[in-house]
Amino acid sequence: MAADSVSRIDVGGDGPEGGNSAYLVADRVVVDPGPPTDRAWRELQAGLERAGVAPVALEYVLVTHWHADHAGLAPRLAEVADATLAMGAGDAPLVADYARERERRLERDAAVMRRCGVPTAAVDSVIEGDSISPIPDETPVERLADGDRIAGLEVVATPGHTLGHTAFAGDDFLLVGDAVLSTITPNVGGSDTRTLRNDGRESEAASATDTTESGVERDPLGAFRATLERLADRPERLLPGHGAAIERGRIAEILDHHRERSQRVLAALEGDEPTTAAKTPWAVARELFGDLEGIHVKFGAGEAAAHLQALEGEGLVERVADDPVRYDVVR
Template sequence: MSSTTVQRIAHTAASPEGENSTYVLPDRGLVVDPGPPGEAPWETLTNGLAAAGLPVDAIGTVAVTHWHADHAGVAPRLAAAADAELVLHENDAPLVADYAAERERRLDRDARRLRAWGVPDATVADIVDGDTPSPMPDACPVSAVTDGESVAGAEAVHTPGHTAGHLALLADDALLVGDAVLPTYTPNVGGSDTRLDAALSTYLDTLDELVERFGGDTGSEAAAPPDAYPGHGPTVDLPDRIRTIRDHHADRTLDAVAALPDPGDNTDDGEPGPTPWAVANDLFGEMAGIHAKMGAGEAAAHLAFAADHGFAERVGEAPDRYVRARRTLDIDSGGDGLRFGPL
């Protein structure tokens, strides 16, 4: 396998998750995840590009792994300054290409989801009101790509779960994984993109596909996994980290189900089963702002996953409510994904 030069620009404390990583592939004229909006990130970016030997006017392609502002915020500005093509997966492209209109649709969708998860109206209002616009253009040109297409000679790999259109890029022996696999924490599923109806199942399928294709199993054609570059932090051990993330979701699913009453038992409010919001409070404690959105979404994703696999039961709608199922939950995160079965 050929080698591709990848240089990293770190945006120190650029987001609540820690420093963002911008990747520069000078030989391809490619910049991936330019970073958040604002003058300080722009200065960090342009200084880093000069140090990497790829000045702005030599950039041909700006690729963004997903629509979140800490990755996409400065991308339209960079693409315009370089007269370069701006690329996202087709499922995420509209949220940058038509930012202003899509933001309003997103806020409406988020509010509906939050209420369906049982989040109180006052908390929903706080979340929506606190979601301030990013200093991005209302609209800008974006090229939408799909799985398997070429992006500056790199292969687009659709990796949904954290967002519906999350994109990884394979450039020879380098895999730029965005927030699909992170080195020190697990990417949020559920609250990070409320378009997904089965966020956790979608995300676990993505992890399975990454392991199958890039896991470095000795029996595979490619014995060594590619170097993996995440959206936060410098590098990640792809197979080992995926195993850890699977274990985390196994434990989180167990915890979510353990917070449910048995069938026929009412909760403190007299209703048959708690909402995802109530379970989120049990799992994470008091939450506000973006943490309330992410926590509610995380609990909702794990409860829906448990219900879809027969280990929890939905007993209400608008808002959703859950109880334990009548079979015993046994989760083995093993080395090849979550497996469910009766004891």
């Protein structure tokens, strides 16, 4: 399936990463239809009309990951088109069983933030600010695994940003979702708290979806680095979930960015005397990013935790406490 079989539809979005990119492939597949808003729905319909494709002609709706700005319109489009909705197995439950999994996610998010040392008031603010998306409580979703083929596309597991993040490859293009973005570095750790090692401190309900069924170790930064290295070895043109095509050098830039961030995390621990150096991920996040509010509390704490877990795996830092978790450099 060649590049002339894929076209981008801008479905809105005003964030720093640019507009959401839905992709029409071979006039029968839409990948990442966009956020669950009326504006995005109108823009998606207009894009399909420009391409001369009626929604009822679609056979598949594919989604790279569970975040609402990518998956939000998927159930609606699949229902209108009577199409198969499919996505990576690791992320599928959060769309297939949205209502129940949202409650579990909020409980898990709160537990992870508390363990990272985030103050109670900030945790409560994040949870209370998490609005319900207009997504059906339950939706049929086909679960995909690495190496599967669907609608002429190869399924490529790309975990890190989320547990079950998945790319879709044609002959000379690769739809990479949020695995590679041109203007920002995708968040790891906070954007999907299932990826972090939580050591059984969530409730049973919260732990129910904390699974490694996709084969991902709970080391989001390690998984993300492996994803980037895998993508760097592939020849296809990279088409992201936000904005237009990406130059391949962007992968090296993101890897360099995370190497530099890990050094900053180490510096945050090494800056104090040995008796006082141990810090929570939240304390490290505040040093890295300054004041954090809203969803950035979870993103910042999660990213700091991801780097600390990776550094622990490299033998450079060690956990010295667990409630909340604290790290110190290995001396």
